[in-house]
Amino acid sequence: MSGSIRKSVLAGLLTAALGAGCLSAMAQEKTAAPAPPQLKVGDAAPEFKLQYFDGNDLKDVHLSDYKGKKNVVLAFYIFAFTGG
C-alpha cells in the first residue's frame, strides 16, 4: 500500500517536472528574439540580379543599376498575398 502511494507520488512529481520543463522550453521559444541579420549598417550590400514581370516581359534588375544614381530600399517580405 505505502509502496504504491510512494510510486504514484513519484510519478506525479515526475509529470510535474516534465510539464514545467516543457513550459519553460515553450516560454523560451516565445521570448527568444531571433538573431539580427549578419549584414549590418555600414556593410557593402551584396550585388544581385533578380527579375520581375512587368505584365509583358521578365525584366532584369541589378543592384549595380542604381550605383551612383539612387538609394535603394530592398524590402524583403515573406509571401505574396499576405498582409503588410
Next chain:
Amino acid sequence: MKNFQQNLQKLEAADTQVLGVSMDSPFANKAFADQIGVTFPLLSDWGGEVTHQYGIYTDKYKAARRVNFLIGKDGTILEEQVDKEAIDPTKIVAACERHKINR
C-alpha cells in the same frame, strides 16, 4: 508593401528606388502588385539565392524574414529594419530625406 506605396512619392523625391523582394514567382508577384496597387517592382528571388546571400532566410517560413535594407548610392547599407519594425516605412523615409539633405 502598401506602406511603401503610400510613401513612394516622398521616397522618389529623395532619389530612392523601392524594390520589394520575395521568394514568390515573378508572375505571382505581379498579380500581388496589381491586387494591392503597388507600382514599384516586386522582384522574384525564386530559389532564394539572394535571400540566403543577405542572410535573412528563415526556416520558420521557408522564406525570407521581413527586412528592409536602405542601400545608399555608394552601395553600403544605411539603415536596416527587421520583422515587425520593417512594416512601418517612416524611418526609411526619414533616413532618405536626411541623406538627401546631407549630400
